[in-house]
Every structure is written in structure tokens, then in C-alpha cells.
Amino acid sequence: MTTPGFHRHRPVIARNGGPVPVRVAVRLRPFLDKDQQEKGSTVRGLGERALEICNWRNEQESLKYEFDAFYDEDTSQDKIFKSSVQNLLEHTLHGQNASVFAYGPTGAGKTHTMVGTSEDPGIIPRSVYGVLNAVAKERGSEDGEWTYTIGISYLEIYQEKVYDLLETKNHDLQIREDRDRNIFIPGLSEKTITDFQQFEKHFVPASQNRTTASTKLNSRSSRSHSILLLKVVKTQQVPPYRQLTGKLYLIDLAGSEDNRKTGNQGIRLKESGAINTSLFVLGQVVDALNSGQARIPYRDSKLTRLLQDSVGGTSHACMIVNLAPEESFYTDTYTTLNFAAKSKQIVNRPFTRESMVRPREVLKRPADSVTDAVSKRVRIEDPCTPTTPAVVQTPAKPPAPFLSPLLRRQDKFETSMVDRLEKLETAILARMRRESVLTTANRASVCGTPGQSREVLLQKLEDSRKQLRELKEQQEQQKAAVDTSKENEPPMSMNLTSDVLFKHSTSFIRRKKAADSKKPKAVVSPVRAGPLKPLNLDQESPDVQFVRIIKPKDTVQTKKEEVKWQLESNPELQEKHAAGVLEVLNSGKLKKLTSLQCVGDKRARLILGWWQMNGPFKQVEDLKTIPGLPSKTVDNIIKGNLLCFGLTS
């Protein structure tokens, strides 16, 4: 969104700030049912920042956690907003991004925290109100030098598809990243708001569009992740016409669901699968950030792609972790707290996004602005004050340079192309200015009349446009030539170096460096063979065999026919070993998991991730519910471990 009447003419300038950790606050919701209350809460607060839950491995112990804030069941929406969210809002007025997101199991109070009710509004309405107020306050403290535009967009991610909640006809929208590494969604509608009533007018019906359904754990369960985006564009009305763009992401995540408890089936189960998978990827993103991996799997789900800025990105972020006190939520509480503890370590690096704009009014009449250099009063609409639009004076000197039609569409070009066009434009302008002075001084002798002077300039302008058109055509031809050469790329055995292939390439066509044909290329990926790893469990006594090789009773051995030997497993030991494997699976340690047969680093991470999201495995076969682990692989893991342990013991 650019401010009406203005056009961006310089790419975004990023001013880096220091690292800022993600703020993590935990909120415990009250009991919803009196009967449950009598059983007592599984979460106990320990002051304003810490809490404890009992240890499922040893009931005599408790597990303690410390966060930036702990809000008990009596904490009001107002207090949560004021202590965790309010101070983030001002960043959006200064060109920085901020995000608030509610995380937690289904039914723990995320939507209540983010949206709330009309009597007790949550973070979203309070934040919008807060931003509108902050803008009004800031505008009141300066003399109309800046105008403010506030826009809202609202979307949901339902079953890995992005839906526009403000314009329901827009669905399955794509997520893109621009060259300034901003994530954006082409086609997502944006409504400008000037007051809270306008916000409500758009937000309330849009919230009805969100997909909710009744599950065993929540009668109005959100089946999607929703994101309200509030964009504040602040534009300077006098030179140097700075423009600051800040965004506030308010995110209500769908809850993680244990389908053994929800009883979900059919479509609900499918929804739940999509929700759990995206939250699982979120967990992987957090792990990758914490372990300093080079590749962060943001692209593995739509949710993480959209949260790229909030988690390990450039935004100030606050995560509100919602917990439920009921005993039935214990496993969810445990896994949620572990996720929250990991997220606390994430550090974001917010920066200011600033660009320079030029009034459009000037763009429309390039010749006028250069030759006449008259001061014009340009009305620039400020949507925050529709009744009294800001009136500013455009500068008479130096004349605002025009933008060539090509340059106006600079976003579509590679940077170096834009640079070249800009240089060309500057040169033309300098020449025009020189000649403008010349025409003023020698008007009578050189051009005769001002009308003629104008004609000369217009002719020059037409020439410069022609040059730009030619430049663009050249670029397209070169691009086409490169594409064709790529299509006809000869097999690697031909002695063509990258220089030959790309000899026509120009700097503005960026490409991957062509592979060095001299380097020997791997035809097949090498197979890694490792020794069988013994399971790190208590060893059985060697005389108790896990499997015996037996001869089938009914086999009649003939000379020609060989006996088909069979394996008979010892059921007692099988059970014992299964318990041992289960213990490893629930150890929560990557190293222990990789000690299992058929489990490498990648599978261990998948298992660990599932365990963190869903709690302890009840049986070894639960491995089959892990997304990304096919049941055949799981069978191999189970067989491999039970058998290997039997043979090595």
C-alpha cells in the first residue's frame, strides 16, 4: 500500500536494530466446569513469571518453567494487553514489524485471548484501538508534516490453503517474498480504516467467515490459523518525503489436537492433520533456529512461511501460550510448555523499513515541474482524517524529477536494470535542467517563445522514453536468448564452459553460477552403510533367546525340497523389549533415539518432534501416526529393534 498521491521511488532502506528475543508469556484459563475444578489444577503459578506442573515420570517431583510473564486464571484481558502487547504497537508507527500470536492446545483459550467477547475484548480489538489512538496522538503532536494510512487484511490458513476473510472470493492465495525479503500475499484484500467503527464493520463479519466447528474438546473450535494484519504507512509530506511502513501481525493459531481425545473423524480428522502438521513444522523451525542450522524449514508449511518474520525474523514478537488447568489436558500442557521454553531462546532482529516517495501530482506533469517550477498546492488525502485532508506545498526548488514510465514499474525489474535506468534518467534530467537555464537566459534568441521551449523539452523527453524502450527491448531479447540457450543446453560431456553458455548475459539477469563442467559429477548418490547399533537397554541374560529358529512341525523333508525354517519369537521378551524401545522413544533425547536401529538423525528428529507435540508414546505402534514416517518404515524400525536387541542380548 502506498499512500494515495505518492509513488515510491527508492527501494526500501533497512535500518537494523539490535537482536530482540521473542517474548513468551503463559496464560492459564479458568476451569470451565465446576466438577473438574474439584480435582484441582495441573498448573501452579510460582509468582509473576514462573509456574510448575507435576512430573509425569515421577509424581513426587514437579517441573518448573520460567517465562517473561505468567498470567493466572484471574488475570484480566486488559492486564495481558497492557503488560505484553501495548509496548509493541509503537514499533508499527516507526516502520518496524511486530507480531503477537496465541499458541496452545485446542480449547485452552487462544481465541478468547486474541478476539475475546464484546464485553471483554481481546488482544486484536485492543491493539487496533491502540494503534488508532497512537496515530491520533502522534498526529496531534506534529504540524501535519506526516500523514498516516492504516489498512487491515484478514486471512486464514485452512488445510494448507490461504483464504481471504475480508473478500471470500479470494481463496487459495499464494505466498510470495519480495526482493527486500518481505513476505506478501498477492491478491489479499486490504481495507483502509480511519476509526474503530470502520474496523468493526470489516472485522466482525469477516470473523464469521472463519472456519470453526464443534469438537469433543471445544464446541467452537477454530479449524484454521487466522492472521489479522494491520499495516501503518506513515508518509512525510515535505522533502525528503520519507515513508515508513510498519506491520502488526495478530495471529490466532489453531490448537494442537490429540485425536485419541478429540475423537475426530472424517473431515475433522483431516483438518486436525493439517493443523498438527503445520504446528509440527513450526516446532522444527524453532529447533532449527535454536540449533543454528543453515536451513530453516519455513517453506515446509504455509503457516511457517507466513510466520517467517515473527519467528527468527525481523519483527518484535510476543507469544502468548495458553494452558488449560484440567487434568485431561496434562499431556498437552507438558508439550506446550516445552515448545514455549524452546521458543524463548529465539532472537529476532527487527529493522526499520523506510523508503522515499514522490508526490504523484508532480509525476503527472514532468515537463511542468521542470520548466515552470511553480509551487502548487497538492491535496494529499490522509485517511486518518478524511474530513480535513492534509494540504502541503510541493517544493519549487529543486524541481522534483519525473519518473519515466519504465522506472515507475521498477518493481518488475532486477536491481541493476533499475540502477541503469535511474542513471539514465538523472543524466537526462541534468541535461534538461542545463537547457532549461539556457532557454531562460537566451529564450528570445534560441527558442523564441516559451511554447517552443516546451516543445523542445517534450521532444527530448520523447527521445529519452524511446531510449528506455529500446533498453527494455534489449533486455527482453537477451533474456530470451539466454532462455533458448538454456533449453538447448548440450549434454555436460560437451566441452562448453559457463563463459560460452552465458557470454551474452548481462549483470541484470541474475542466475545461479553454472556448474563447473571440469569437476567430476556424481552419477549416483553414495550409499551410507553403518554397522548395526546395539540398543542401549538393559541386556537380557544370554541364555534367554528372543527368537529361535525352528523347523516347522508339518514339514516333510524330501531330498529335493529344503526345509523352510521359521522364526519363533519369545512373547515375554518381545513385550519386555517393546517396553525398552518405548522407554527410548519417550526419553526425549536425540542421541538415545539415534541409538535405535533404522533411526538416523532425520527420523530421530521426527520422533522427537512428535513426542514434544503429543506427549509420551503409549505403544511402539504410535510411531505410525507420525507424519513423514510411512508405516512400512515403522514396521522396519519395530522389527529391527526388537530383533536386533534379541540377537545382541
Ligand SMILES: Nc1ncnc2c1ncn2[C@@H]1O[C@H](COP(=O)(O)OP(=O)(O)OP(=O)(O)O)[C@@H](O)[C@H]1O
Ligand atoms: N480466560 C478465560 N476466561 C473465561 N473463559 C475462557 C477463558 N479462556 C477461554 N475461555 C473459554 O474457554 C473456551 C475455549 O476457549 P477458546 O475457544 O478460546 O479456545 P481455543 O484455544 O481457541 O480453542 P481452539 O484451538 O479449538 O479454537 C471458550 O468457551 C472460552 O470462552
